[in-house]
Amino acid sequence: MYASREDLVARFGVHEIENLEAMQTMSNAIENALQDAAEEIDSYVAVKYELPLPSIPSTLKRVACNIARYRLYFQKPTEEVDNRYKADIDFLKRVADGKAVLNILNAENQVTEEKPVNKPSTMPIGTSYKGGVFGDSTLDLMPSIK
Numbered sequence: 286m287y288a289s290r291e292d293l294v295a296r297f298g299v300h301e302i303e304n305l306e307a308m309q310t311m312s313n314a315i316e317n318a319l320q321d322a323a324e325e326i327d328s329y330v331a332v333k334y335e336l337p338l339p340s341i342p343s344t345l346k347r348v349a350c351n352i353a354r355y356r357l358y359f360q361k362p363t364e365e366v367d368n369r370y371k372a373d374i375d376f377l378k379r380v381a382d383g384k385a386v387l388n389i390l391n392a393e394n395q396v397t398e399e400k401p402v403n404k405p406s407t408m409p410i411g412t413s414y415k416g417g418v419f420g421d422s423t424l425d426l427m428p429s430i431k
């Protein structure tokens with residue numbers, strides 16, 4: 286998970302978290318909301334980064350807290366909570382689209398790279414093919430259309 290109950294309390298205060306917890310019908314609602322937030326984050330981050338991440342950037346901790354808080358609202362979330370949720374989902378979409386990056390540190394304290402991009406199995410248009418029946422040398426022997 287990207288955040289803990291303590292992270293929620295540090296960000297939003299003990300009173301708000303206790304109030305949100307009191308509105309829940311399940312005893313482990315905080316853990317469920319944090320797990321749901323982590324899975325939602327993973328669905329976007331996995332497009333560009335290998336999971337599990339070697340370290341958790343503070344940005345994802347903040348996003349996880351905002352998503353979990355949004356999910357804990359029993360009825361309609363406040364405008365501020367709703368706006369934070371929407372902004373964080375937009376950020377995650379930008380990460381998935383490659384328009385935003387995460388500064389994830391690896392074991393050597395260096396920023397990790399995104400997933401390696403798979404090279405296409407076909408050659409791009411305009412390249413010369415050197416083998417097989419229809420190589421350039423064979424095609425050069427064919428009459429051309431003028």
